[in-house]
Amino acid sequence: MTTFADVTAVTAMAPAEFKADISPRWTIVGHPNGGYLLAMIGRAVTELSAHPHVLAASAHFLRSPEPGPARIEVEALRAGRSTSQLRGRLLVDEKPCVEATFTLGTLAPNSGPAWQGGLPDPAMTDPAAAIRLPPVTPGGQPAAMMAEADVRLDPDSYQGFAGTPSGRGEIRGWLALPDGVAFDPISLLYAVDAFPPATFDIATTGWVPTLELTAYVRALPAPGPLRVVSKARLIDSPWVDQACDVWDSTGRLVVQATQLAGVRLP
Amino acid sequence: MTTFADVTAVTAMAPAEFKADISPRWTIVGHPNGGYLLAMIGRAVTELSAHPHVLAASAHFLRSPEPGPARIEVEALRAGRSTSQLRGRLLVDEKPCVEATFTLGTLAPNSGPAWQGGLPDPAMTDPAAAIRLPPVTPGGQPAAMMAEADVRLDPDSYQGFAGTPSGRGEIRGWLALPDGVAFDPISLLYAVDAFPPATFDIATTGWVPTLELTAYVRALPAPGPLRVVSKARLIDSPWVDQACDVWDSTGRLVVQATQLAGVRLP
Secondary structure (H helix, E strand, C coil): CCCHHHHCCEEEEECCEEEEEECCCCEECCEECHHHHHHHHHHHHHHCCCCCEEEEEEEEECCCCCCEEEEEEEEEEEECCCCEEEEEEEEECCEEEEEEEEEEECCCCCCCCCEECCCCCCCCCCHHHCEECCCECCCCCECHHHHCCEEEECHHHHHHHCCCCCCCCEEEEEEECHHHCCCCHHHHHHHCCCCCCHHHHCCCCCCCCEEEEEEEECCCCCCCCEEEEEEEEEEECCEEEEEEEEECCCCCEEEEEEEEEECCCC | CCCHHHHCCEEEEECCEEEEEECCCCEECCEECHHHHHHHHHHHHHHCCCCCEEEEEEEEECCCCCCEEEEEEEEEEEECCCCEEEEEEEEECCEEEEEEEEEEECCCCCCCCCEECCCCCCCCCCHHHCEECCCECCCCCECHHHHCCEEEECHHHHHHHCCCCCCCCEEEEEEECHHHCCCCHHHHHHHCCCCCCHHHHCCCCCCCCEEEEEEEECCCCCCCCEEEEEEEEEEECCEEEEEEEEECCCCCEEEEEEEEEECCCC
């Protein structure tokens, strides 16, 4: 068994430097998943932080690295009473691949949200009706990550993914880690980038490379699968922004994200 | 006349270092506006970039500086064919105050968005009916920035701002720079943080300090005032996320942002 903690493990080499190993199994068409790389950097910065939980992470993706050995440099920027900020950089072959900045703090248990009025309706369908994605893209290329993460799409979203887009630009479904291991603030950074591009529900295209991804972790997740809603907002060629909202098994919103990505419509 | 370009001016001191001057006039209750500081850093990184336009900017706010002299350090991370990435840090008294990462590229004129399906309805009302914010907060404290930027709220949003919140958590209105100077990708970074917190339409509170702000510049803006819609999404104490979408005078979406901020409801 190889857990998500195993494939995102980091080992200190110096006071602010870690080594890591990018797994070939957490890739789509050979590209390591961006959320997976962000989780790896998040693990490194958390080790050097006075606060335990990532609250906000923003990453710019410079190059898509090959799987294999990586180095993570961390710079602590500030350690305050309630929050700390740190910067992390993932390098492969000494080339920077991901530059990410983090604000960490403490997610204390509380009685739930004080107000919500701007979230999509998670519209919980039966997870048993959802369809698990195979480790192959609609275009027939390898999607090794889907043999690791358990990504299940609602039946209508699956139709969009599989080549009959609804035009709504929205993909909904469920996410679990290998062996059903519970999520934590590190693996939630992966959760917001685990789904196929929401643009697949508009048009089937090639790779939709992420330029920037920002995630806000809002609460400690309860054990169990996550409910994910990913939605395209605007395609102004050649870029699209997508919003992703994620709820835990109790129906609480636990992480949300936006990303800007490249897309070439047919 | 002091233009926005004047108050965000940066002067090269070394190959990757600039000096700047934080204006006391672009403050709310003495705090320099976060979008104003981000625009200043954006100007510095653009000077060192092979590409002319900020596409994505993500900033973490470490400390709220006093107005006065500041230093901006820039690190070029990558210069590619279609995009470049740079990192900028604003320091006051040698303490880092804002850490921001940028992806730059070229916003080419095109025929408009290829698809939009996830944006709020900008619901353009008559700008002549909008009410200009005075340079004072609802709590009676100084809001010097409102004597510089021309922020006009739709009448119903003004009611929320002025102490009769609708509970919708949404603030809509119009924005212009001093002397009506046209916006550009640098000043658009200010535009996404120019409005009062959308949470004022839920409850009147004190300062809502931004932890993180991410902006995506989507198109070159036409001259004229901008239409701004800022919406709270979820308050899970003590943090709130807000989304901001901004259209130019032709009705084209030109910049959008999310931010995570601290809020203490009464």
